[in-house]
Amino acid sequence: SSGTDPAAPAASASGDGKYTIGVANFMLGGPYFSGMDKAIAAQAKKKGNVEIISTDANGDAAKLASNVEDLLSKNVDAVIISGGPLESAPAVLNSIKAAGKPVVLVDRKFQTGEYTSWIGPDNEAIGRQNGEFLAEKLPDGGKVGIIKGGPADNTIGSARTNGVKSVLSAKSNITLVEAPDFGNWGSDGGLTVMESLLATNGDLKAVFCENDAMCLGAQRAIADAGKTDQIIIAGVDGQAEALKAIMDGTNYLVTGLNDADIIGAMGLDRAVEILGGAQVEKDTVVPSPRVTKENAKQFMNPDGSF
Amino acid sequence: MSLELRGVRQSYGDVEVLHGVDLTGRPGEVLAVVGANGAGKSTLIRILAGAQRMTSGELRIDGERVDLRSPHDAHARGIRTVYQELSIVGGLSVTENLLMGAFPRRRGGLIDWPEAHRRARELLDSAGFGAIDPRVLAGRLSVARQQMVEIAKALAGEVKVLVLDEPSAVLAGSDLESLFALIRRLRERGVLVVYVSHRLAEVMELADSIVVIKDGLIIATTEPAKTSEAELIGLMAGRRLEQIYPARREPPAETRLEISGLSRRGEFEDISFELRAGEIVGLFGLVGSGRSEMARCVFGAEPATKGNGAYRSPAEAIAAGLALVTEDRKRSGLILGMTVLDNIALATMRENRRGPLIDAAGRRRRVTEMIDRLSIQPGRCATMPVGALSGGNQQKAVLAKWLLAGPRVLILDEPTRGVDMATRVDIYRMVDDLARQGLAVLLISSDLTEVLGATDRVLVMREGRLAGDLRSETTTEDEILAHAIGQAA
Amino acid sequence: MTGHIARIRTTRLIVGGRDITVTAAFVSLIVLLVAVAALTSDTFLTQTNLTNLLKQMVTTGLLAFGMLVVILTGGIDLSVGSMVAFSGILTAGLVTGLPIPVAMIIGVLSGVGFGLINGVLVSRFGLAAFVVTLASLTTIRGLAFVYSEVPIAPEDPAFFTLGSAMAGPIPVSTLIMLAVFAAGGVFLTRTPAGRSIVAIGGNAETVRLAGINVPRHVTLAYTISGACAGLAGVILASRVGIAQPSVGVAFELDAIAACVIGGASLAGGRGSTRATFGGVLVLVLINNLLNLYGVQSFWQQVLKGLIIIAVILVQRTNRVRG
Amino acid sequence: MTGHIARIRTTRLIVGGRDITVTAAFVSLIVLLVAVAALTSDTFLTQTNLTNLLKQMVTTGLLAFGMLVVILTGGIDLSVGSMVAFSGILTAGLVTGLPIPVAMIIGVLSGVGFGLINGVLVSRFGLAAFVVTLASLTTIRGLAFVYSEVPIAPEDPAFFTLGSAMAGPIPVSTLIMLAVFAAGGVFLTRTPAGRSIVAIGGNAETVRLAGINVPRHVTLAYTISGACAGLAGVILASRVGIAQPSVGVAFELDAIAACVIGGASLAGGRGSTRATFGGVLVLVLINNLLNLYGVQSFWQQVLKGLIIIAVILVQRTNRVRG
């Protein structure tokens, strides 16, 4: 189904051209997610006529449901959900629908349930893009390590990994080595998993991590093992430290931009458009440009929240 | 050092338990404090030890008024206390228990262990407890040995006043002799010894002066030469006790418990005996002779390695009509944090139900009856935590629990330890009544007089084996002891 | 920590069926929280928010009751969060082939099964509860992911009923939780098994010598905790409409906190259902208030910790005076 | 659980300075793990893997030692993971303005400060250690995020030195951890303060009556744990090269597991540094082995839990026989 069933375009509840928009974060305890929350707030401030009420469910799906009910009881005009690792929340979407309010999903597209509009990245495409890059850089083939994030963000991660795999497994001279343990999306996890991976596969030529934070840890492990010249690194997200490492010409060669600032801002704009009665696209994929040494500088945003 | 208490009052919450106590102790004196359970002896002692601050009144040391703020204060002034309840840390070595807080150190601040063990050795030797190895874990020692460690611990440093709260309750035989010898040596050195005990024979033998405390008041101050055990008992109980041990019963009837060849490796071996309905059988032995272990094994609390007649679990034993009053009420007799009601009803919860629920009213009635019957003090204690009762009353609560179960065979392990004379008499009478109604009783005791007076027959254990089976009517204390130490003719 | 306090503390218990741990100060504290909330926030007393509160206490409430039973024996159950996840994902996975109620019952039973295993390891093998349940926390979480790495969202809207149905103004799930507390209170104060569980925490040896089967009762306690966790998992999945294997991380901490705020002793033998329910209320109220005031998420965490400390300080002061 | 086992257990301890908790069976177990690893995996004995092992035990090791000290008093410290995060992010934040060693010392001191607060709340105010440190777990985590929501990566490569420098084949960080264990062993067995801490866990009232300041020693124990966590945080940040406020979740569980696998009693008074170190080894070896065998992550979790149970079963069987 397409965006044929947006909630009734609402004049602002108070009728003074001001909107109140609720933001339901599933979890803020990660730079990407808190960056998203801030980007939404910043964009609202820019608009001037939008007030934001932000909530955090601390990773508890039931709490997300009550937070949303909370927002609805405060009579917000629309809800933006930053679902993070949450796969779906049918009950939440149902209650918003029952209240007749529009809902915009940012970053995470829920698997089930009805929403008004979604803005986010195509994780598989980011993975493919990384895969293609690695294939270019490894014309002679070799072993490529994969470090997965793990449970909390599982399908996002596996979409990225599947993207990489779909490209690289077609190359006969490339062997993929998936680390058995998860890096848990953090630099410390990336470091330990990389260390173990190096113990079993000292001849890796490249490593792909499902996000930049893990890559940054992996980069240290590679440096400690004295294999900086041997192994190249590919990540996802565009975390500031990763961009810097890419810019500085280290063995961190590429990342796929998954910009919380852009997605957050677009999410807010989208909500306001809907409230203004505009017909909007149901799903919007935010392109995730490939970031390498050549173009990294332009994505470095000193004011960015992520 | 002389010690003087003036008008000491102590309240717990709304209840005043000491109502203005005056007491004087002089250097080189053994001052005995006697009184019924719950009279306030331990409370008085906690005040002397600085562990409890009196509600009002004063303490004078050598005429000077002092305020003991903490046990440390009292310790620093040379007042040392051995409490009624053991306070050994089982997980530490004897040495550490003895020297806690005062370790010898080497340069650099580290503990000098060889020196520490040496000092501990010295301390034990000087107390006359040379049989204890300071290097072993205190928790591995028998209760008696632990008590001796406690006493030795109090002797470290300069002692001016030694306060002993029922130190003899867990001691017997030569251990007891060592303690008496120690007390006499201390007296000669000018130490004031405050001695609390329910064993009046000891008191008469040791004390220079005796104070009798009743319901939180000193009601008499006297000397052994000027009084008698009977008079003391009368003062404490507020009534005269005609006869301590009941008259003999009818000859016993059918066999209720038959044990044969019972062994448990390392603890006791080849024990055979039988208990018959209407019979009270004493079991005497020196500390460590394995009596408690044997009783626990019969009751199914510990598995036997060989032999017949023992039960496989406490549940099975109880179902067969056995009851075991264990020797260590704190560890295995009571749940200190629960109410008297819950404790007394514990073994009979299942029997007294209405549908799936406990018959609360019936339970309360039965427990209250039992509290009255054993005159557990204070009388309205059903909803008090059992831990707030005095030691002797706690012991009665354990007894109440088992009597409520209506046993056919009752095993009592040191049931009168820490129990005052009047209550003892009550317990003997009650046990006698039960025996007359057909109960078989095994009475484990380290008190020779009791073993002889309250029973029909005495079994003696020595080093884990049965060393004698004597008729109470015909035997003597000397004969029993001779069997216990292996010098029987 | 000090003996003095410990001694006084032990005087507060479930006494002969009467629950005296819910002190006046504790009740006042809850009333105060509610009053402050009602006076300072327009939203607090709205129907929506109150319903919210009622729904929010279901998971913590169920887990806290099960935890209380385990804590009373002197044990602890760290694996409840993982059992929530497992029972939820199992139920959601089964509804495609089985009638919903059957699937849900199997979900609850999975908790019962895990609880049973925990209980047997602790009671029969004499292993430390902390490590046993820590190990099963890990293992059960792993099993949840092995069962399904990805979340499962049943299609049938009837799956949502349990979690979202209302009985008048009160959510059905809240009623279930309240019923568990009510039945649990009767169990702990009025039945031989319940009293045995409390007594075991006080002194297991005494209970054993009273002819009561200690291992069986300890196992029962862990099984009850498992059942509560299983039930919580089913309700949670139904409420959210989707079951995730990653749900429930650190849920055990809130459950334990609720018990301790309610005055339960982790050494066992002391604790009450009513006061534990009070502890659940306090936790849920704190969360709700911080949300209503719009306190920023990280500051919420800072404050939540501080408030919990303040609450147990109040609890303790009162207890020592009493 | 049963009195029988409890009684026999208390016979294994630090006696008069000699540490007898490391039983033959436990040593054999570790030797067995190593032997199996060496025989079944080509990689295990490689230089890289051994270095990995040495590095990976640093954090768990440091936290486990601090935890042991707290556990000996009969307490627990759940907040160590949060302290790791706070000290790391604080240090990384400070290096821009301060010399690196100073920043690192301040990081360690932040742990000392939090530990001190935990200790005072537990010992002076008599609050339950579990809830106090659960509350500070929440508060300190919040503070770490308040300090910096985003990771901080210091530019100066000297920041990495502490975490990555090697002294011959052995990482410097591992040497630091070993030094902490060595000094800690001496502290616990050979100094009056250390012995007091052990004794407090055995019977706090007796220790008080012996004129030893119990609250001060309990506070010291939590402070030591805080210091270890602070140090672990600084080393971890230096090793990863980037400090994250989200690091360290559930680290306390591994630390506690190491102590208990090493035979420490959560009731206090029993536990040893050597056996705790053995516990750390067991945990690190399990992780390493599962990785070397390429066991998939979810199954790793399942197996890890089961292996921990197996290990404590072995430990316990041996203890009861001994």
Ligand SMILES: Nc1ncnc2c1ncn2[C@@H]1O[C@H](COP(=O)(O)OP(=O)(O)OP(=O)(O)O)[C@@H](O)[C@H]1O
């Ligand atoms: N902590 C407490 N709280 C309330 N009441 C107490 C407490 N400690 C003692 N009591 C009460 O004070 C009274 C005196 O107790 P105390 O222990 O001094 O008696 P005692 O003379 O030593 O008795 P026993 O011979 O049985 O040891 C008893 O009624 C007891 O119940």
Ligand SMILES: Nc1ncnc2c1ncn2[C@@H]1O[C@H](COP(=O)(O)OP(=O)(O)OP(=O)(O)O)[C@@H](O)[C@H]1O
């Ligand atoms: N806590 C314990 N741990 C290990 N062994 C113990 C413990 N308590 C006692 N024993 C041992 O068990 C044996 C018998 O103990 P106990 O002294 O209780 O014997 P008993 O004949 O019952 O003496 P009594 O009843 O006079 O105390 C002794 O060898 C003693 O060392």
Ligand SMILES: [Mg+2]
């Ligand atoms: Mg007394």
Ligand SMILES: [Mg+2]
């Ligand atoms: Mg005995």
